[in-house]
Amino acid sequence: MTQALALGIDIGGTNTAFGVVNRRGEIVTKGSMPTRGHETPHHYIAALQQALQPIIEQAGRDNFVGAGIGAPNGNFYSGDIVFAPNLPWEGVIPMAKMVSDALHMKAVLTNDANAAAVGEMTYGAAKGLKDFILVTLGTGLGSGFVANGELIYGHDGFAGELGHVIAVRNGRKCGCGRMGCLETYASATGIVRTAHLLLADRDDATILRGQGDEISARSIYIAAKAGDHFALELMEYTGRILGQTLADAVAITSPEAIIFFGGLANAGEMLLDPVRAHMEANLLNIYKNKVALIQSALPDADAAILGASALAW
Template identity: 50%
Template structure:
C-alpha cells in the first residue's frame, strides 16, 4: 500500500493534479481545463472523476493521506477560494469542504504561489533557505514568500500579492479593477500587451504582425525573439525591466536570500533572466547589492502540484516531530526501565 498526497494546482487555464509519495515520486497525474464549467460544483465533480481515473490507471494499491490545493486567492485559514480575479466563479468558494466530503480525507488550501514556494522548500532549490520568494509567471503573476523559515500568510492569510503591486499609477487596466499592477506588464498576458503596444509604436517588420491578439502566446514571442525578431526582443527587455524594478523594491521589504522564477514565461531563460538580473541589481539598495540570487525554479513544470502536495507532507512531518518531542528521550528510557 503506497501512501500518497494529492497535489492540485488550479491555474487560470488548466487544473493540474498529481498523486505524490513522501519521497517526491509521482504515482499518478493528469489535468482538466479550469473554466469550461459554469457551475463550480460541476467543475469539482470533473476534477475528482479525473483524479479517480488516473489512480485506477496506475494499477497500484494506494492510501490517500490528504489533498493539498494551490488555488488563486486560496485561503489557508478558511479552506476557501476568495474572489479570485482570474477565475469565472466569484465570491467565497468552499473548495476544501466540497472535496473533503467526496474523498473523506483532510484538504488544505493555499494560493498557488504559496504552494510553489513550499514545494521549492521541501523538494526544490530552497531546502536550506529561511528567507526567499517564488514568483509564478502564468496568466497572472503570483508570489509565495518564505520569511523566518515560514510561509508569510499575513492577516487573514492573504499576503504575497506581488502581482498587484501598482508599478505604474494610472497604467494598464488590471483584472482586479485597478490600473498599473505589476502583472499587467509581467505575465503571459502582460507580454502580449507589450507586443501589441510595440507593434503600434514602431514601423519595423515583425512576424508577430501576422498573429491576432487572441492567438498569441508567450512561447510564440520567445520563439520569435530567438529568431532575432526585434519587437519580440524589445518585449522581453521591457518585461525584464519592469520585473527587475519591482523585485528591487520588494527586496527592500522582505530581504530575500533568493528569488525563484517559475512558470511558462520563466522558460524563456536568458531572454527574461538577463534583463531582470541587470535592472534588479542596478536598482537595489546598497544593503542588498550582489546578495540576492535570481534562480529558475528547481521543480520544473511540476512546482505547483509538488507545492500543493508539500502542504500535506509538511503537516505530516510536523505532526510526527511533535509527537516524538512531547516526551523527552531520557523520560522514555526511564519508563522502559521501570517496566
C-alpha cells in the first residue's frame, strides 16, 4: 500500500538531520550526516544525495510529494541560503535548486525557525491556530510569525526576526553587529552570559559559581529547580526581558498564542511564569489575558525534521 511521504532536511551548523515523514507526522526513517567537512556546497550535496538515496528508494520514490529544507538564513522566496554565519560556506547558495536537481523532486526551503512554525502548525501545538508566534530558545533566538494561517515572510523573505529586535538600548553586543538584541539576553547563550556577568560582579552563594565555563542553560535550570536563589534570579531576569519584548510583538500581530521551543524553553513554567507576568504587565489593555503561552508539542529530537518536512505538503 502506498502512502504520501515528505522528506525533511534540517541543515545545522554542525550536523544535517533528515527523515521521511508521513501525513500523520510520524517519522518513518531518519538519519544524519556532518554539515562540515565538505569543501564546497556541491561536495555537500553529493554527500547528502548519497546519504538520502537508499532511504528514498526504500520508501518508494513515487510516494514522495517533495522535500522541505530548514536552514539558517534560508529564503523561502528564492530557495537560497544567504550569508549564513554558522555554515561553512560563504555567500549565496541556491540550496533548494541543488537539492531538487540532486534528488529529482520538488524542494522548498525556509529558515529553521519558520520551518519549526510550519511544523508546529501541521503536527503540533499550533494545529488549528491561525495567528501565533513560534519562538525558538536555543543557542540564539529564532521566531516565526503566522497571521491568518500563513507565515509572514515580508517582501524579501526575511521577516519575523524577533531575536534581533533591540530589547535593551545600547545593550550587549550581538553577533549581528548591533547592540542589545533580544537573543543576547533571552537564549541559552544569553542566560549563560547573564550568569557570568553577575557572578563576576557579585559574591552570591550559588552552586553555579563552582561550574565556571561549564555553566549552561540546563545547569541553570537544574540549580533553579533545586531552589538556588541566584539561578531563580537568572530565570526572572531573562523572563522579564523576553516578556517585555513579547508585549511589543503582540501589539503588532495580536496572536492567539506564543509557542516556545528549544533547550531553554524546556525550563517550562520556571521561565514562562516570569515571561507571562512581565508580558501581561506591559500589554495594552485590549490584549490582556488573551494570549496563551504554550510549550511546543513536538519532540525535541525530531522537531527539526518534522518542521522541515511540513514545508513539502
